[in-house]
Amino acid sequence: MNSLSVVIITFNExxxxxxxxxxxxxxxxxxxxxxxxxxxxxxxIAKEMGAKFFLRAxxxxxxxxxxxxxxxxxDHILYLDADEFLSPELIMAIEEQKEMxxxxxxxxxxxxxxxxxxxIRHGSxxxxxxxxxxxxxRGAWNLDLVHESxxxxxxxxxHHLKGDLLHYTYSNFDEHVEKNIKYSWLSAQLLHKRGKRVxxxxxxxxxxxxxxxxxxxxxxxxxxxxxxxxxxxxAHLTFLKYTRLYQLQQDQKSPS
Numbered sequence: 030m031n032s033l034s035v036v037i038i039t040f041n042e043x044x045x046x047x048x049x050x051x052x053x054x055x056x057x058x059x060x061x062x063x064x065x066x067x068x069x070x071x072x073x074i075a076k077e078m079g080a081k082f083f084l085r086a087x088x089x090x091x092x093x094x095x096x097x098x099x100x101x102x103x104d105h106i107l108y109l110d111a112d113e114f115l116s117p118e119l120i121m122a123i124e125e126q127k128e129m130x131x132x133x134x135x136x137x138x139x140x141x142x143x144x145x146x147x148x149i150r151h152g153s154x155x156x157x158x159x160x161x162x163x164x165x166x167r168g169a170w171n172l173d174l175v176h177e178s179x180x181x182x183x184x185x186x187x188h189h190l191k192g193d194l195l196h197y198t199y200s201n202f203d204e205h206v207e208k209n210i211k212y213s214w215l216s217a218q219l220l221h222k223r224g225k226r227v228x229x230x231x232x233x234x235x236x237x238x239x240x241x242x243x244x245x246x247x248x249x250x251x252x253x254x255x256x257x258x259x260x261x262x263x264a265h266l267t268f269l270k271y272t273r274l275y276q277l278q279q280d281q282k283s284p285s
Contacts, residue, residue: 063096134185
């Protein structure tokens with residue numbers, strides 16, 4: 030049986046951190062919490078629950094997680110956000126792999142998102158497959174501005190786990206809109222940095238397609254009113270992202 034470290038990065042997560050740590054207590058041999066100088070009780074709660082607690086100024090999601098992993102005692106690491114926790118079925122699946130000595134290099138899992146109090150089981154939000162449990166000798170986080178991800182070495186073997194990673198997203202509509210504004214700008218900057226170029230028509234066509242895909246092709250309508258709201262917000266995010274990317278292109282062409 031191999032041991033497992035759980036790594037969580039935090040900032041003002043006092044309402045979530047206890048639930049997150051509670052959910053891993055049967056599978057984790059240690060919990061590492063790296064905090065970006067929270068001003069609430071995040072650190073106090075994490076320490077009370079036995080987590081190893083570290084402070085570090087935030088330098089980006091990927092860099093923060095890679096640095097936190099450096100404090101882990103064990104090579105196999107489960108990365109969680111503070112607003113996530115494990116379902117009972119996922120706990121059992123991880124326990125089974127742990128008993129076998131984690132024979133794979135990495136493990137994916139479906140993430141089930143809670144939106145304004147409702148679990149969203151259709152549309153573009155489910156199954157929201159995530160790679161979160163890895164042997165750190167085989168994978169590390171990239172340093173993208175937004176939507177950072179674990180990148181595995183060539184030839185790595187990945188296994189998909191049963192069960193869901195449960196995630197509380199937005200408690201109200203305003204939070205969602207505010208995050209769209211933030212993420213769209215970061216996404217546009219990332220695409221621009223990578224040399225991605227778009228025509229203005231993308232800002233009109235892609236949002237409609239994003240809505241159609243989430244609400245109709247992936248059956249978001251089965252989630253009722255909130256399925257519709259999510260599809261609209263996905264379209265909104267898409268519109269902002271491509272509009273801002275186009276704006277960056279135009280600014281680059283214009284003389285300073």
